[in-house]
Amino acid sequence: MAYDFSSLSHNEFEDLARDLVGREIDKRFEAFPEGPDDAMDGRHALAGGDIVLQAKHYHRSGFSALKSKMKSERTAIDGLAPSRYILVTSASLTPKNKTALAEIVGPALQGAGDIFGPGDLNALLRKYPEIEKAHQKLWAQSTPVLKSVIKEAFEEALGKSGPVPPVLANLLPPAQGTAPGAAGAPAVRDTIFLLKASPIDDEFALWLGPKLEAEGYRVFADILTLQPGDKLRRQVNQALQYRAAKVLLVLRDATLADQHVQDDLDIALEVAKEIDDPRFIIPLRLEQGKKVKGLGDAMPVDFVRGWGEGVASLLDALQRQKVPRSGGSAVIDPNWETFRRRGAVPIVDEAERLTSNWLRAAEAPEVIRYYESIGAIDSRLLDRAIEQFKYPCTLQGAGFITFADQTEINIAFASAGRFQMKHEIPLLDFVDNGYSKLGIGRQVASNLVIVMIKQAWFSFCREKGFVEYHYSNAVGFHASAAQVRTGQRIPWGRQGDQRSSVLRNVAKGHIWQFGVTALPYFWPFWHMKLKARVLFSLDNNTPAGLDIDDPKKLHRLRRSVCKGWRNKQWQGRMLAFLELLSGDSANIRLALAQNAELVIEAAPMLFTSPVSTALPDVLDAEEEEADVSTLGRPNNDDEADE
Structure with a gap:
């Protein structure tokens, strides 16, 4: 929490200034009674000249008033002739403001760094939380600090504070509470600190930490303590100051929005200055975002681009920067695995039927055909004929490949010339082995057929009236306003066990439309794999809404609107979509030619798992779909950036 210090009186602000600056420079300041301060609110006496601290509580008056006041006190400051003069103020200061004040104060000020504004004071409060708690009026309205104080008091009363876990205790200074390096030899900075937010970065930490340890590095992340919440935050911060060789900062917006991450980052930045290491903090970018x-x-x-590629680059950077690591055999901290198992789902020794997103191919054409022209032809006319042909067809060498028979080709391609079938190839053999007579390898043959099946799928969905949308690497088809009303529930399931699901509705001021992308696969058998898609339009009180052309906005909407959908809802929407797609038929028939089609079963394949999980059903089947997140028209709570 950032304070403006308006809750403090002048005397209370002076007390806070003495405590914070004294702790920071490791000096104790004398305090003086109320009255004229003679340019001195705190003093640390030295033989070579006193260190003088002056506090100016000018939160309401601002910089202009502070500037005028300091001009009037220049004579008094010069008269004190301190070895070091420190100014602390609650007035907001810019770098230019500090420079101007430094010129006014004169030679007694060693530099602008000895002028502490509100930002500097807040940074010190984060660094020394015990001082924050000691000044009650400062945090009386701060819920986080109140919670922390109450929690500590509660644990102390019940005797539940417990020891610091060894994994953290081994990183702390010999005598806790003393400044790092205050006694004995300087600490060895041999630990890589992973600065992350919980729980969003836990998966990444569990993946990265053991890999770094396997390379001989000593790694620390908060999850290694196996302690919930912020119970050990003070010790973690102390260890960061005392033993960190490098700090790895996870870069993504949600992580950087975490206040604890910001507090730890402030400490890391201070440590970087103290040890004069501009590369002390190594950012790890997990998603595109702003600079820190x-x-x-x-x-x-x-x-x-990939965690594997990222860790290779990180290891190279750590090696180039000569980060200490063990020369012996690597030791992996067992707490990584302990933490991972804590989040595991219990397994029950009972078989469970699972609905997949695979649609089995029940029937396919026996052959695929290759045609070549008889005599000379105009290639432009052939290109146009292929483009206008309503079935899948692709150029290959001097001819083209299609599923159509000779009669169909004679009619459809008459405007381009005369064509004769040269090869009739068994389809399964073509996909599995290619066709050497045409110089087509197995992979090329497989890709050709996949493209042709996709074309047939696209044609089928377009004829049905689904909304087509081109994602970055695939095409999705979604339930349209003409097919399904907003909030309408589409029934699906067997007789006696029917359910219904919504395919279009309104949330956050937008209309969402469920859809799928279909991907053909040949292994381990021919099937179509469905990927769920959700498309959004702006709700302008029309059935279809207003199209959104911004892919980033669509991505944000998918993450915010769909994050609460449970597995049953996703599964229900998929099955309802298939009902809409297939109609009364048990199959989906993709036309590859007039007399050739790929028949796909409309019901997803079922698999049996030998075990099941002990996850409870929060809602029953119908309640899942009746949840307020999917039905009705919720209040319009558009995103703030729209």
């Missing part, structure tokens, strides 16, 4: 304030031009390690 304070990191300058630090180049993030890219994990967006």
Whole structure:
């Protein structure tokens, strides 16, 4: 929490200033009674000249009033002739403001760094939370601090505070509570700290941590303590200051929005200055986002393109920066696996029937055909004929490949010339082995047939009236306003066990439309694999809504609107979509030619798992779909950036 210090009186602000600055520079300041301060609210006496601290509580008056006041006190400051003068103020300051004040104060001020504004004070409060708790009026309205104080008091009363886990205790200074390096030899900075948010980054931490340890590095992340909440936050911060060789900062918006991450980042930035290591913090980019304030031009390690590629780059960076690592055999902390198992779902020794997203191919053409022209032809006319042909057809060498027979080709391609079938190839053999007489390898043959099946699927869905949308790497078809009303429930399931699901509805001021992308596969048998899609349009009180052309906005809507959908809802929508797609038929017939079609079963394949999970059903089958997140017209709570 950032304070503006308006809740403090002048005397209380002076007390806070002495405590914070004294702790930061490791000096104790004398305090003086109320009255004229003679440019001195705190003093640390030294033989070579005093260190003088002056506090100006100018939160309401602002910089202009502070500037005028300091001009009037210049003579008093010069008269004190301190070895070091420190100014603390509650007035908001920019870098230019600090420079102007430094010129006014004169030679007693060692530099603008000895002027502490509200931002500096808040950073010190995060660094020294015990001082924050000691000044009650400061945090009386702060819920997080109140919770922390109450929690500590409660644990102390019940005797439940418990020892610090060894994995963390081993990183702390010899005498807790003393400043790092205050006694004995300087600490060895040999630990890589993973700065992350919980629980969103736990999966990444569990993946990365053991891999770094396997390379001989010592790694620490908060999940290794196996302690919930913020119980050990003070010790973690202390260990970060004392033992960190490098800090790995997870970069994604949700992580950086976490206040604890921001607090730890402030500490890490301070440590980087203290040890003079501009590369102390290594950003790990897990998603595209903004630059992080304070990191300058630090180049993030890219994990967006793949975690495997990212960890290779990270290991290279750690090696180049000579981060300490063990020369012996690697030791993997068992707490990584312990934490992973905590989140595991219990397994029940009972078989469970599972509905897949696979549609089995029940029937396919026996052959595929290759045609070549008889005599010279105009290639442009052939291209046009293929484009206008309503069935899948693809150019290959001097001719084309299709499922159509000779009679159909004679009629459909008459405008382009005369064509004769040269090869009639068994389809399964073509997909599995290719066709050497045409110089077509197995992979090329397989890809050709996949493209042709996709074309047949596209034609089928377009004829049915589904809404087509081209995603970055696939085409999806979605329930349209002409097919399904907003909020209408589509029945599906066997007689006596029927359910219904919604395929179009309104949420967050937008109309969502459920759909699928279908991908043909030949292994382990011919089938179509369905991928669920959700498309959004702006709700303008029309049945279809207003199209959205911004892919990023569509992505944000999918993440925000659909994140609460449970598995039963996704499964129900898929089955309702298939009912809409197949109508009264048990099959989906994809036309490959007038007399050739690929027959797909409209019911997804069922698999049997030998075990099941102990997850409870929060809602029964019908209640899942009647949930307020999927029915009715919720209040319009558009995203803030729209």
